[in-house]
Amino acid sequence: MLLNPQIRRPAVTRADREKIKVKAMERKHQEYKVKKKRQEELRKGKKMQLHQPVLLERCIALLTPSIEKSLAKKNQPVVIDATLGLGGHTHELLSRFPQLKVIGIDRDKSAIEKTEARLKEFSGRFTIVHAVYDQIPEVLNSLGFSHVDGILFDLGVSSMQLDFADRGFSYSQQAPLDMRMDQSSSLTADLVLNTYSHSDLARIIRTYGEERFANAIAANIVKARSENRLKTTTDLAELVKASIPAPARRFGGNPAKRTFQALRIEVNNELKVLERAIPAGLDALVVGGRMVVMSYQSLEDKIVKKIFQDRTESKSPKGLPVELKEYAPRFTLVFRGSETASESEIAENPRAQSVRLRAIERSAA
Numbered sequence: 001m002l003l004n005p006q007i008r009r010p011a012v013t014r015a016d017r018e019k020i021k022v023k024a025m026e027r028k029h030q031e032y033k034v035k036k037k038r039q040e041e042l043r044k045g046k047k048m049q050l051h052q053p054v055l056l057e058r059c060i061a062l063l064t065p066s067i068e069k070s071l072a073k074k075n076q077p078v079v080i081d082a083t084l085g086l087g088g089h090t091h092e093l094l095s096r097f098p099q100l101k102v103i104g105i106d107r108d109k110s111a112i113e114k115t116e117a118r119l120k121e122f123s124g125r126f127t128i129v130h131a132v133y134d135q136i137p138e139v140l141n142s143l144g145f146s147h148v149d150g151i152l153f154d155l156g157v158s159s160m161q162l163d164f165a166d167r168g169f170s171y172s173q174q175a176p177l178d179m180r181m182d183q184s185s186s187l188t189a190d191l192v193l194n195t196y197s198h199s200d201l202a203r204i205i206r207t208y209g210e211e212r213f214a215n216a217i218a219a220n221i222v223k224a225r226s227e228n229r230l231k232t233t234t235d236l237a238e239l240v241k242a243s244i245p246a247p248a249r250r251f252g253g254n255p256a257k258r259t260f261q262a263l264r265i266e267v268n269n270e271l272k273v274l275e276r277a278i279p280a281g282l283d284a285l286v287v288g289g290r291m292v293v294m295s296y297q298s299l300e301d302k303i304v305k306k307i308f309q310d311r312t313e314s315k316s317p318k319g320l321p322v323e324l325k326e327y328a329p330r331f332t333l334v335f336r337g338s339e340t341a342s343e344s345e346i347a348e349n350p351r352a353q354s355v356r357l358r359a360i361e362r363s364a365a
């Protein structure tokens, strides 16, 4: 059929455009609800494992060349699991490479106790250290190593920390406002919420939670604490919900998520520690060694991306006809940008939904 180009379409009014926009938003929301329901069904249908490591096969594949290079030189390869957790990645690495040694670091003593028992069969090739991961140089020094072949960071909280309500990480279970990864440290969410000024609370919630309504939430926190109404995680979750206008609450999951993330970052000083840990880890790699990092929120990923960019760029002064060796980059990206999890992995393991994976290799001493 030939269309007559002379026939003009009826003009689209502003009201029409508004309707189209609302319809598109509704469709997106509907899709989100269907996806969530499907994930929930899959989770219920399957007998859930206690813990499913995220991007397990990809992490192993990315670390394999460094481990094999070390084996080819007749050395014992050494990998640091800087966020041991329940040892999901470490278990697989130790099982697949019978000569590999893993140094597992975690700041959470209860994770260490559980994982020590879980990985008992590998005890000769597996050392656990209770430390914060920016202490990698001190940890290596105390164990008599100068360099390692691989380092894995699987950032954030573990499923165990989220599942145990009394740790206070979860906004859906009633618990004291704790949120410490290391239960021997002194700063708790309760202390932050009850002692920080309005402006500090607003700044933390805005910067670490990327929350638009940070001011209103901070004002309500100050009001609630003066009335002694802020005792538990559910008190906080309800306060956040009440601080966010209803239309803004309709999209993007639980409204408390961003404020809880902000408090967790503050309590555990997560970003500052990460800014120190990545460079320290890179300096600890042998030539040919690799670092793999999985982040679950944009603030962490931005830090990793920036440091990787800086380490893979030439520092040659502009205008030099040839690059001098001392200015050449000593690291190369294993692949450009970041990778995410597949739809099927996300359906099986919702934790994989927000993961961003980056990898870098040391190419020169």
Ligand SMILES: C[S@@+](CC[C@H](N)C(=O)[O-])C[C@H]1O[C@@H](n2cnc3c(N)ncnc32)[C@H](O)[C@@H]1O
Pocket: 051, 052, 053, 054, 082, 083, 084, 085, 086, 087, 088, 089, 090, 105, 106, 107, 108, 111, 131, 132, 133, 134, 154, 155, 156, 157, 158, 159, 181, 273
């Ligand atoms: C996502 S979990 C790791 C899960 C692990 N890959 C597995 O498969 O079982 C993150 C772990 O890192 C630990 N962690 C987070 N920040 C840390 C830090 N700065 N130093 C040491 N451990 C940290 C947490 O306590 C938690 O146990």
